[in-house]
Amino acid sequence: MKVFIVLALAIASVSAGVMPQDVPMHPRDMPAKPSIEGRITNGYNALEGQFPYQVGLSFSSSSGGWWCGGSIISNQWVLTAAHCTSGAQSVTAYFGAVMRTNAKLTYTVSSANFRQHASYNPSTLANDISLIQTPAVGFTYYINKVALPALANSYSTYAGQRAIASGWGKTSDAAAGVTNYLQYQTYDIISVDQCQRTYGSAVASKNVLCIATPNKSSTCQGDSGGPLVLVSNGVLVGVTSYVSSAGCQSGAPSGFTRVTSYLDWIRSYTGIYYA
Incomplete structure (x- = not known):
């Protein structure tokens, strides 16, 4: 299956005029010892109440379980x-x-x-976004929603802005030990053009945001689905989607589903209004 995905991505990128130099992979799909714990590589320990919108998600299926992150966007919906x-x-x-x-x-x-995007494509990683409806939660200092972007920002590139990713992803590509503590790190958002030089335009489309990952710091397995939030205003702009198949510490950009591309889709299910 991996060979098929790589070939499909290469063909799609050539037809679009941008040849990928690297192969992306969902953090959830990266090889690892069985574990649902970990942390963002080279991140920092979060404090209680620092990221009240962060949710941990333990999924179960007939073939096993896995861990992801999510963001509270209302008292009944997690993105x-x-x-x-x-x-x-x-x-x-x-x-x-x-x-x-x-x-x-x-x-x-x-x-x-679950409200999974009907056009999610695991081959090109397109439309990698879902909603989960839960019983209503009461907001406190420790549990609260994150702001969604305004429609006026739909065409912002966000390139050059600083953003925080958080989650319980792996500590390193080779980590045997793990941590139970929520981790975070601050990153620079890069342009889509820069991201396309690594992954091609089939993967790094206009519906994606990417971050630079210097000093072996990146999102990793266990961080999937988690938030990317602007430092300047606390707005949710990305959902953790993919890293390089070469590893979380490879130095290649990490990709996030761009929230502004799905505001209407989010509203169609949740009724959440944004300016």
Whole structure:
């Protein structure tokens, strides 16, 4: 299957005029020892209440389980990645957690509560976005929603802006030990053109944001579906989608589903209004 995906990406990119130099991969799909814990590579420990919008998501299926992140966007909706919900039968959502196993609140819901984008394409990684509906949660200092972008910002490139990614992803590509603590790191958003030089235009499309990953710091396995939030105003602009198949510490850009491209889709299910 991996060979097919690589070939499909190469063909699509050539036809679009941009040849990929690297192969992307969903963090969830990276080889690893069985574990649902970890951290952003070379990140920092989060403080209680620092990221109240962060949700931990433990998915279950007949073939096993996996861990992802998500973002609270209302008291009943969590935004995550389609490659996280894909194939899952249920999910347990952990709200207000810094130490993953010590959440302020947990809810378990079935796949009937998932709203996965109908055009998600695991071959090109396109439309990698999903919604999960949960019972209503009360907002506190530890549990709260993150702001969605305004429609007026739909055409902003965000290139050059600083943004924070957070999650419980792997500590390194070769990590045997893991941490239970929520991690975060601040990154520079790069232009789509820069990202296309690595992954080609079939993957690094206008519906994607990418970050530079210097000093072996990046999102990694376990961070999938988690938030990318602007430092300047606390607005959610990205959903963790892919890293290089060469590894989280390879130095290649990390890709995020661009939230502004899906504002109407989000509203169609949630009714959330944004300016």
